[in-house]
Amino acid sequence: MAMTQDEMKQAVAKAAIDYVVPGTIIGVGTGSTANYFIDELAKIKNKIEGTVASSEASAERLKGHGIPVLDLNSVDEISVYVDGADEFDRHLHLTKGGGGALTREKIVAAVADKFVCIADETKKVDILGKFPLPIEVIPMARSYVAREIVKRFGGEPVWREGFITDNGNVILDVHGLEIVDPVGMERELNNIVGTVTNGLFAQRKADILLCGTANGVEVLTD
Numbered sequence: 001m002a003m004t005q006d007e008m009k010q011a012v013a014k015a016a017i018d019y020v021v022p023g024t025i026i027g028v029g030t031g032s033t034a035n036y037f038i039d040e041l042a043k044i045k046n047k048i049e050g051t052v053a054s055s056e057a058s059a060e061r062l063k064g065h066g067i068p069v070l071d072l073n074s075v076d077e078i079s080v081y082v083d084g085a086d087e088f089d090r091h092l093h094l095t096k097g098g099g100g101a102l103t104r105e106k107i108v109a110a111v112a113d114k115f116v117c118i119a120d121e122t123k124k125v126d127i128l129g130k131f132p133l134p135i136e137v138i139p140m141a142r143s144y145v146a147r148e149i150v151k152r153f154g155g156e157p158v159w160r161e162g163f164i165t166d167n168g169n170v171i172l173d174v175h176g177l178e179i180v181d182p183v184g185m186e187r188e189l190n191n192i193v194g195t196v197t198n199g200l201f202a203q204r205k206a207d208i209l210l211c212g213t214a215n216g217v218e219v220l221t222d
């Protein structure tokens with residue numbers, strides 16, 4: 001019987017445990033796939049020093065399992081960061097932030113020596129942009145940033161109304177983009193004043209992507 005998407009998420013979460021370096025601090029992502037990883041990590045919690053979480057939600061789940069959660073400012077090194085994605089291409093450029101955790105995710109990923117992304121084949125695309133690109137914005141700059149995006153890139157920014165990030169900001173989801181140059185667009189979006197973070201993980205992309213397929217887990221590298 002074919003695997004469901006949930007079963008694929010569970011399979012990649014299990015496979016990611018092989019990348020956990022004993023005795024070190026592990027960066028932990030956010031979302032339904034990362035949640036499965038947290039549940040797997042709980043089984044080997046005595047083998048790691050602790051974790052840094054990329055969201056309040058993940059921190060709660062980790063603590064619920066009795067896994068130590070450390071403040072990033074008290075940590076010098078993270079051996080590996082494990083997190084999901086909303087979309088990925090063959091170069092392992094990612095779109096993230098469907099759950100609104102993109103900023104802390106990008107920070108933890110930046111600190112980590114290695115980024116292991118856990119995703120499934122439904123998220124693979126030739127060109128990023130089918131999944132609306134999330135952008136975290138300072139609330140007072142929302143309309144300005146939306147106008148600038150339309151001017152510079154086209155697309156249709158939609159305010160994720162009623163949603164506030166862990167950092168107290170808002171999200172614009174940009175529909176209808178065709179992201180042919182993810183590195184360039186990531187950089188250019190960062191230049192719009194009022195933007196906190198965009199959901200492109202291209203400058204710091206995944207090093208390894210564990211892709212759940214109907215036939216099992218594939219290990220992808222660029």
Ligand SMILES: O=C[C@H](O)[C@H](O)[C@H](O)COP(=O)(O)O
Pocket residue numbers: 029030031032033034083084085086095096097098099100101102105
């Ligand atoms: O903000 C959320 C994160 O970027 C998630 O990694 C992303 O949305 C994927 O989530 P899921 O594993 O639930 O598909």
